[in-house]
Amino acid sequence: MFLIRPSTSSPLNSSAHFVPRRPLPRPVRGKMLLLRSHRLLSSTSAFLSSYKAAIKTSRLAPLGLRAMAAYSAAAAAASPSRLLLRQLFEKESSTYTYLLADLAHPDKPAVLVDPVDKTVDRDTNLVKELGLKLIYAMNTHVHADHVTGTGLIKKKMPGVKSVISKASTAQADHLVDHADKIYFGDLFLEVRATPGHTVGCVTYVTGDGPDQPHPRIAFTGDTLLIHGCGRTDFQIFTLPKDTLIYPAHDYKGFTVSTVGEELLYNPRLTKDEETFKSIMEDLKLTYPKMIDIAVPANMACGLQDATTKS
Numbered sequence: 001m002f003l004i005r006p007s008t009s010s011p012l013n014s015s016a017h018f019v020p021r022r023p024l025p026r027p028v029r030g031k032m033l034l035l036r037s038h039r040l041l042s043s044t045s046a047f048l049s050s051y052k053a054a055i056k057t058s059r060l061a062p063l064g065l066r067a068m069a070a071y072s073a074a075a076a077a078a079s080p081s082r083l084l085l086r087q088l089f090e091k092e093s094s095t096y097t098y099l100l101a102d103l104a105h106p107d108k109p110a111v112l113v114d115p116v117d118k119t120v121d122r123d124t125n126l127v128k129e130l131g132l133k134l135i136y137a138m139n140t141h142v143h144a145d146h147v148t149g150t151g152l153i154k155k156k157m158p159g160v161k162s163v164i165s166k167a168s169t170a171q172a173d174h175l176v177d178h179a180d181k182i183y184f185g186d187l188f189l190e191v192r193a194t195p196g197h198t199v200g201c202v203t204y205v206t207g208d209g210p211d212q213p214h215p216r217i218a219f220t221g222d223t224l225l226i227h228g229c230g231r232t233d234f235q236i237f238t239l240p241k242d243t244l245i246y247p248a249h250d251y252k253g254f255t256v257s258t259v260g261e262e263l264l265y266n267p268r269l270t271k272d273e274e275t276f277k278s279i280m281e282d283l284k285l286t287y288p289k290m291i292d293i294a295v296p297a298n299m300a301c302g303l304q305d306a307t308t309k310s
Contacts, residue, residue, distance in 0.1 A: 082102060082213070083100065083103070084101040084102075086098070087255060087256075088123065090118060093116065094251050095114060096246065096247065096248055096255075097116060097119065097123060098219055098246060099127070099132075100187070101132045101184065102185025102186055107133045109184040110127060110135065112137045113138050113139075113140065114138070114139055115148060115150060115153060116148065117147040117149045118149075119149065120149040123149065124153060124157060135159075135160060135161065135184060136161055136182060137163070138163040138164070138182070138189075138204065139162075139164045139170075140219065140223075141164075141168060141223075142164070142298045143298055147293065147297045148297075148298050148301070149302060150172075150301050150302045152302065154301070161174055162174070163176060164200070165200045167193065167195070167200040168199070168200025169200065170200070171300050172301055178191060178193035178202075179191065182204070187212060189207070191204060194220070194221075194236060202221070203221065204219040205217070205218045205239065205243075215240065215258075216243045217243065217244045218239060218243050218259075219246050219247075220245055221247070224247060224262065225247045225250065226252075226256070227262070227267060228266065228268060237259055241259050243258060245259060245261075
């Protein structure tokens, strides 16, 4: 395992170094995911009862508003004006890109999560307008519905490093594994291996500590969607119930949820194991129209010319 952090000789030096971390057990794969999910869901009945009662008494009825209000109030109390978070949307593939930055750091270091090639100009212009220093362009997995903007960003902003999971077998400057930490300034994202949608899916979770954002935030890619999922690793549900969920896609107009709300209202993940398996097996999803272009390009950091040369 590794810790990714900009070189201490220059806080935002484009060359990052790796510090070994003690290996942790890898997440359970295959059938064990379903067994673990069944045990997890059955053990949450007490929480669900109390959470439903709390939801009923809340005056902030809309799920998105309630989550956003909780984040705004808590973040302001814990780390005022430190974390910048922008949720950006690409309408053709209904993809969310996330821009995060440490505003309290003098250099305002930033990361982009799941950028799309068609909105690279928008994203890089926003980085410049906000006076940020982009250091990482990261992907939660190898996407099949769009070409990542990572490669184009690296061309436009030399020094930016690409990040993807080692399990994805895709090309990137930094290949991360479960429990790695990715620092931008004094904030960091923890890597959680969450296979299921693809074998290389990871969720990036904001750090746990008094100087980190609270409540925590999970960028779940396609693994966990709002009131849906893309064949999921249920360890996301081990995060605190107030953890904000920001997915890579949404097709119904939702923007944010929480772990607690997904435990209550996700129509797939509130079912027993056999029902869940039946739902996922009967989805009959159409063949992604971009898959034959997107996957080869995304395996090469989104650079389509790289795939033709190989």
